[in-house]
Amino acid sequence: MQYVQGLSCTNCGKSYSPEPDRYLCSECGDRGLLEVEYNYDLIRRNWGRKKLADNPEPSHWRYLPLLPVNPETIRPLLRVGGTPLYQNRVLGTELGLTEVWIKDDGLNPTGSLKDRASSLAVVKAREAGREIVACSSTGNAASSLAGNAAANGLQAVIFVPKRAPSGKVAQLMIFGALVISVQGSYSEAYDLSASSIKRWNWYNRNAAINPYLMEGKKTAVLELAEQLDWKLPDWIVLTVGDGCTIAGAGKALRDLQELGFIENKPRLLGVQAAGCAPITRAWEQSEPLQVCAEESLADSIAVGNPRNWRKAIRAIKETDGVLVNVPDEEILEMMRLLGRKSGIFGEPAGVAGLAGIRRAVREGLIGKSQKVAVIITGNGLKDIDSARKAAGEPYKLPPDLARMEEVVSKEGLKEQ
Numbered sequence: 001m002q003y004v005q006g007l008s009c010t011n012c013g014k015s016y017s018p019e020p021d022r023y024l025c026s027e028c029g030d031r032g033l034l035e036v037e038y039n040y041d042l043i044r045r046n047w048g049r050k051k052l053a054d055n056p057e058p059s060h061w062r063y064l065p066l067l068p069v070n071p072e073t074i075r076p077l078l079r080v081g082g083t084p085l086y087q088n089r090v091l092g093t094e095l096g097l098t099e100v101w102i103k104d105d106g107l108n109p110t111g112s113l114k115d116r117a118s119s120l121a122v123v124k125a126r127e128a129g130r131e132i133v134a135c136s137s138t139g140n141a142a143s144s145l146a147g148n149a150a151a152n153g154l155q156a157v158i159f160v161p162k163r164a165p166s167g168k169v170a171q172l173m174i175f176g177a178l179v180i181s182v183q184g185s186y187s188e189a190y191d192l193s194a195s196s197i198k199r200w201n202w203y204n205r206n207a208a209i210n211p212y213l214m215e216g217k218k219t220a221v222l223e224l225a226e227q228l229d230w231k232l233p234d235w236i237v238l239t240v241g242d243g244c245t246i247a248g249a250g251k252a253l254r255d256l257q258e259l260g261f262i263e264n265k266p267r268l269l270g271v272q273a274a275g276c277a278p279i280t281r282a283w284e285q286s287e288p289l290q291v292c293a294e295e296s297l298a299d300s301i302a303v304g305n306p307r308n309w310r311k312a313i314r315a316i317k318e319t320d321g322v323l324v325n326v327p328d329e330e331i332l333e334m335m336r337l338l339g340r341k342s343g344i345f346g347e348p349a350g351v352a353g354l355a356g357i358r359r360a361v362r363e364g365l366i367g368k369s370q371k372v373a374v375i376i377t378g379n380g381l382k383d384i385d386s387a388r389k390a391a392g393e394p395y396k397l398p399p400d401l402a403r404m405e406e407v408v409s410k411e412g413l414k415e416q
């Protein structure tokens with residue numbers, strides 16, 4: 001907290017002291033999302049790229065001066081962040097580029113980028129003196145909160161919609177969360193979590209209103225910048241559900257510029273599922289958000305009533321960015337393509353960014369020789385049903401070489 005100046009309302013500008021359980025502006029209500037403000041002058045004086053390079057900490061806590069936590073608070077014993085970055089020419093070519101950079105955030109402890117936010121939430125819960133922390137989630141925020149709570153000795157209470165993939169729910173149970181499967185939509189799960197949190201005064205990890213979570217999510221881009229030796233590509237691509245992740249990316253770029261760590265400013269490409277794209281619509285039409293149905297197998301980004309849409313659109317506008325939508329067939333195709341060209345297994349919302357890149361290249365938004373980095377936001381093992389849809393089923397054979405002959409010739413595999 002040494003560098004946090006305060007929280008400011010994104011609607012009216014009013015400032016608040018950074019209490020761990022201060023969520024919204026008291027004047028603006030639901031519209032008054034807060035944002036963490038840092039004293040960049042002070043950070044510049046005490047911290048820099050050289051100091052960072054000398055820090056052996058492998059996790060996202062290496063960016064502590066840019067995170068709104070008290071350095072003394074106990075942090076979960078999990079390695080969040082430090083995920084690998086790969087340069088891939090073959091996959092780049094498939095998307096119409098010369099190369100593409102892939103950051104595999106599915107390798108976070110519970111398998112998604114959400115760990116970056118949940119690790120902050122459990123630290124803030126401790127700072128707020130709470131032992132119970134709750135959220136609603138389409139799946140990944142939940143499993144990451146459950147895992148990080150377990151690693152920090154807290155109890156998690158999780159509200160998931162009925163459609164949450166079983167892999168994610170299994171994670172919750174293993175991490176010892178109290179799990180409520182709300183027989184309704186994500187919005188309904190959200191509402192029940194909000195009223196329960198209020199009723200029992202639990203710590204609130206809903207990214208919808210908790211201003212600290214976006215700060216955790218931004219570390220994906222801080223890390224990307226450091227991995228690329230502070231030369232960011234022309235585009236950074238992320239999928240968009242609630243909007244908090246891409247807003248975090250925008251915040252990271254602001255931080256990096258304020259501190260003079262980067263010179264160029266990448267553009268953000270946000271990708272939504274065509275069956276649930278309310279933020280793209282609001283951005284395209286310059287209109288307030290209209291709540292929509294949630295019709296996509298990319299469950300982690302199928303958010304019909306996103307609460308961070310204004311922050312997301314701000315990040316797009318600030319970076320001269322773009323939002324595009326992609327249909328489910330293309331998302332499934334990208335699950336296969338990514339797996340086959342890189343050995344990375346992403347969940348639908350994790351790979352949809354690749355489909356967005358291909359569209360943006362085809363539409364001339366991204367130039368063929370531009371540099372593009374995409375963050376794979378979630379691991380494919382979480383959602384096996386979608387993986388099966390994408391990749392099909394294996395041959396089922398008796399233990400019989402003659403039958404194997406048929407398969408090998410059908411597949412055109414050669415003798416070596």
Ligand SMILES: *Cc1c(COP(=O)(O)O)cnc(C)c1O
Binds near residue numbers: 349
């Ligand atoms: C949550 C999530 C996103 C989108 O993040 P938002 O903050 O909801 O926009 C993308 N991919 C995966 C795998 C996620 O879990």
Ligand SMILES: [Zn+2]
Binds near residue numbers: 013
């Ligand atoms: Zn306000």
